[in-house]
Amino acid sequence: MSYDLILLRHGQSDWNQKNLFTGWVDVPLTETGRAEAARGGELLKEHNLLPDVVHTSLLQRAISTAHLSLEAAERLWIPVKRDWRLNERHYGALQGKDKTQIRDQYGEEQFMIWRRSYDTPPPEIDAEDPYSQAGDPRYADLGDAAPRTECLKDVVERFIPYYESEVIGDLTAGKTVLLAAHGNSLRALVKHLDGISDEDIAGLNIPTGIPLHYQLDENFAPLNPGGQYLDPEAAAEAIQAVANQGKK
Numbered sequence: 001m002s003y004d005l006i007l008l009r010h011g012q013s014d015w016n017q018k019n020l021f022t023g024w025v026d027v028p029l030t031e032t033g034r035a036e037a038a039r040g041g042e043l044l045k046e047h048n049l050l051p052d053v054v055h056t057s058l059l060q061r062a063i064s065t066a067h068l069s070l071e072a073a074e075r076l077w078i079p080v081k082r083d084w085r086l087n088e089r090h091y092g093a094l095q096g097k098d099k100t101q102i103r104d105q106y107g108e109e110q111f112m113i114w115r116r117s118y119d120t121p122p123p124e125i126d127a128e129d130p131y132s133q134a135g136d137p138r139y140a141d142l143g144d145a146a147p148r149t150e151c152l153k154d155v156v157e158r159f160i161p162y163y164e165s166e167v168i169g170d171l172t173a174g175k176t177v178l179l180a181a182h183g184n185s186l187r188a189l190v191k192h193l194d195g196i197s198d199e200d201i202a203g204l205n206i207p208t209g210i211p212l213h214y215q216l217d218e219n220f221a222p223l224n225p226g227g228q229y230l231d232p233e234a235a236a237e238a239i240q241a242v243a244n245q246g247k248k
Ligand SMILES: O=C(O)[C@H](O)COP(=O)(O)O
Pocket: 020, 021, 022, 023, 088, 091, 115, 182, 183, 184, 242, 245
């Protein structure tokens, strides 16, 4: 008995291309990102990994990626579940800031603490900041619990309960599950699945638009630790590019 779980980071977004911290800012995919998403769907079809249900965040780059990849895989008809708990990590006051400028201004060490430390969040975003989500109707139900910044630990704490109830629920029902989400929300899940330490997770990066397949055993532990990228060569190159963001 095994279960199939597919993780898909959204394709390149407008702000990935512009090298800006994005977090919860709702930016669209670029043409490259749309092509990556469609290619992701073709890979699913080629590997006969056809999702029965898709879970996405509330952000259009993940929603569009799910749609374009399912279109390419001829699975547009499957049920969709959306939840804020799959959202990208809230990047606090860094949202909308240029990654290279922040690295130059604060130095490599602080830049990497904000980007990759497990439990140090960036400064909170001001409600008046143009890139704040204060007043965004999609988060109205969260009230005061809506984050104004998050570290990876915060993402683990919101995403893993969702994974354990909703995603494991679908897997248990025998469904192949596609999760269309984000670099840091997927890092949170991979940390959980592979039992990666708080220190070592800093070195793990997830590329855009390349499906990552986990086969899980009856206890939902990976039979293939680390998962399998459906295009391993493209993934290796793209992982390096994510790691190098902010460098000149
Ligand atoms: O929110 C962002 O800026 C990106 O989606 C993830 O960025 P990072 O790789 O710098 O954490």
